[in-house]
Amino acid sequence: MQWREVERFIFVCLRFFCISCLCLAAEVSAVEESAEEDSNNVATGLTEKECVKCHTEAPKDIEESGGAHKTRVGCLDCHKGHPPEVMEGVIPRCSECHTGEPHFELEKCLTCHSNPHAPLRLKLARKITWPCLTCHEKQGQELDAYKSFHSNIACTDCHNNHGEIFECMECHRPHSADMNEPDCKHCHQAHMPLEIIYGDDISSAACGACHEEEFDLLLNSRSGHKELGCIQCHADRHKTVPECQDCHVKVHSAAILDRFPDCESCHNDPHDLI
Secondary structure, eight states, X not given: OOHHHHHHHHHHHHHHHHHHHHHHHHHHHHHHHXXXXXXXXXXXXXXXXXHHHHOOHHHHHHHHHOTHHHHTOOHHHHOOOOTTTOOSSSSOOGGGTOOSSGGGGOSOGGGTOOOTTOTTSOBXXXXXXXXXXTTOHHHHHHHXXXXXXXXXXXXXXXXXXXXXXXXXXXXXXXXXXXXXXXXXXXXXXTTBTTXXXXXXXXXXXXXXXXXXXXXXHHHTOOSGGGGSOHHHHSOSBTTOOOOXXXXXXXXXXXXXXXXXXXXXXXXXXXXXXX
């Protein structure tokens, strides 16, 4: 082989390898650009149907106790990426969405909302009150305005689980043996238990469970008051004491009323009229 042919062969080979390298470099560059675009939008192509193929427990929690996480957002609204493409911010901070209300100013949301997929399933820490009152403002105002033993205990002493209504008789004994749980709530409201308010369906026997002496007098009375229910005189609110004249208008002559303006001067106790 002559020298010129050798040179030509070497030239052709070098040209082939250079072109191959340039093409490969272009392909690598295109792949890198594509990867960079994907890293900027890693959610591209992902759907919630694909999420639940691996994350099987989260959908169950969301369905049962998701609240707004069930009705207003989907997986990709909170989780913007997926490892290994994205390693930071995959699990968002609660404050990214929850702002603008006093309750959302509390730190350490996960202390109570331990499962973000089930935010309504709260596990409350022991002995807490003020975090509860950032949402339950009305109950806090009642406890403060109407002082009772309930004003001095933590919310979680009664409400161990969020939304749970404590049974009164777990702490309190009934006023009489025939009373049961619904009877307590006829008169007592949990956050102002001493401010007794009752409806027109409350029985005289229920009143008599506390007011034993008055109830016994009335049962043994020979007056027309015996036929009346307690709430006919003591209407709507505890400690309501009516005036006799509210029902008995000018029973006696003016001369007697002038001399004895107080009915009880003659008629003794209204539960045991003479």
